[in-house]
Amino acid sequence: MQSLSTENYLKAIYHAAQFREGTVATTSIANKIGAKPSSVTDMFKKLADHNLVEYEKYKGVTLTTDGVKKALHIIRKHRLWESFLVSHLNFSWDEVHQVAEQLEHIQSEKLTNELDRFLDYPTHDPHGDPIPNRALFMKTHNKILLLDLPLNKEGVCVGVKDNSSDFLRYLDRRQIGIGTPILILHREEYDQSLHIQAGNSTLMITEKTAENIYVKP
Amino acid sequence: MQSLSTENYLKAIYHAAQFREGTVATTSIANKIGAKPSSVTDMFKKLADHNLVEYEKYKGVTLTTDGVKKALHIIRKHRLWESFLVSHLNFSWDEVHQVAEQLEHIQSEKLTNELDRFLDYPTHDPHGDPIPNRALFMKTHNKILLLDLPLNKEGVCVGVKDNSSDFLRYLDRRQIGIGTPILILHREEYDQSLHIQAGNSTLMITEKTAENIYVKP
DNA sequence: TATAAAATTTAGATTAGCCTAAATTATGTA
């Protein structure tokens, strides 16, 4: 029991569970997957039958230990492939997601582990997200939103919250990427915009941008 | 219209058509795909609706130009991935097929072409089969079966006809692989077995083995 | 060339994953 659809649900539930405590609601998964709530209910039942989630009618789901393992395994593959695409196949960080969504479903332990070795056991993908290792353990940075970085304290960009192509390309244009040192020079009270120093240039960004960039202080 | 199943049928029809002239029969595809003939008939109709094959009831199918293109594109991906698995991920030639069967369905022109570039535009896969280039053109060796190699004339192993794991591992044990120089020293009339020189060692092989190895004289 | 055997197709059913519409349950607010 590991269809493409099943795997996508497990991943979606895992990601949804990161956001908030407690159970994951039908509608939130429906939105992520792009399916109707009734379809999600069907799948919740099926996942519960296979002991991948705990499901109580009208109460949503939580992943079981098995469910978490499967989800992490898919995330591991997704992020390894993203790393490969960027490091060896000239993909940019805004292009990798769609292809990795396909590659993450390839079933071969040897492939996954050899890819990991070939990439020299990377700990983070091109967006700064942690890659579960073979034991499915991942190192998490203690990162904060750029918005919460104290004035004049240097941080380094270690990730993004919004992974959309639009946002990533916007960051490319502003020459902000993983590893870029960032300093907040001034907060404009009027419209919450920020004057920052990013790498060698000073520039202005909106509050919305600042709450989608992670930095390590 | 390009489901996983559709792609597998196109590939199977392409390969079946290599073997013999004329149309490809329902049963031959049923055997390759591992489906019942009635299912194959259904798919033949669907492929015909999409102008990927010419289909006449009770007469089998032939691929259209479009069908050939799609088949070659899948074969291109399959063989590029096999090459990658062997050259960079420590797979042996008997392990790659099953994984490449999955990878060949990944849809991304950029991925395929960048993989091609990364591998430095290989012309043949680990089994010696030609890889269609971006324009879907492939270089074919003028190879013959080892069985048909004249006595005491050196040939070089350039491919295999039987791609089964069992046969490939058998060749590994006999230290025969792509590039191995081979000479027929003696043909035993009694049981058609052959004494050959392969690389540095002399050994005996059966007729069956000799008709599954391709050599270039 | 009749006719038996083999190949192929048709008819009707099944399953997974989705849908819509209607019914049910939970939630938030007056």
Place this chain on the structure above:
DNA sequence: TACATAATTTAGGCTAATCTAAATTTTATA
């Protein structure tokens, strides 16, 4: 706390890809 609204589930269908069993066509042979 009652009740409107939102969330969720149920019931019943749909499609793609498969199947079995029966009918039809082709082929091979006596």
